[in-house]
Amino acid sequence: KNGILIVEFANQLRDGGRAFEEALLEATEVRFRPIVMTGITTAAGSLPLLLSSGAGAETRAVIGTVILYGVIAATLFTLFVVPVAYQALARNTGSPRQIEQRLSAEIASANAATRSTGS
Numbered sequence: 001k002n003g004i005l006i007v008e009f010a011n012q013l014r015d016g017g018r019a020f021e022e023a024l025l026e027a028t029e030v031r032f033r034p035i036v037m038t039g040i041t042t043a044a045g046s047l048p049l050l051l052s053s054g055a056g057a058e059t060r061a062v063i064g065t066v067i068l069y070g071v072i073a074a075t076l077f078t079l080f081v082v083p084v085a086y087q088a089l090a091r092n093t094g095s096p097r098q099i100e101q102r103l104s105a106e107i108a109s110a111n112a113a114t115r116s117t118g119s
Contacts, residue, residue, distance in 0.1 A: 002035045002075075003082035010086065014095035020087075028083050039075035043068050 006027050013023035049064025093099070 002031065002038065002078045006031045006035075006078070006082055007086050011096050015097040020091060024083060024087060028079075032079065035075060035078055039071055042071045046071070 009031060010023045010027035013026055014020065018026070046064045046067035049060045050068065052060045052064075094102075
């Protein structure tokens with residue numbers, strides 16, 4: 001979810017006229033704190049499972065371990081891999097709004113050409 005928010009925010013900045021690199025850096029900087037805070041609180045929420053004792057503690061510890069390391073991996077993936085993948089895949093594309101406008105113009109042009117040749 002956090003990775004999608006980075007990409008969506010970068011796309012909004014690109015629609016607003018920002019350069020690709022500038023939009024990606026700003027989106028990552030703006031989303032950094034909320035992503036890290038979400039990861040920390042979720043990881044902290046798994047600590048009672050890891051530190052529990054009593055009946056079923058072994059099972060809860062396994063679940064807590066999976067949650068803790070999964071959240072850490074997902075947070076690191078979101079902060080490092082998602083921006084790099086977005087940069088690799090979307091670098092040579094226009095902003096989503098520009099692409100939408102261009103496609104709409106091409107469709108309107110094709111429809112007008114079809115009407116004029118069909119009459």
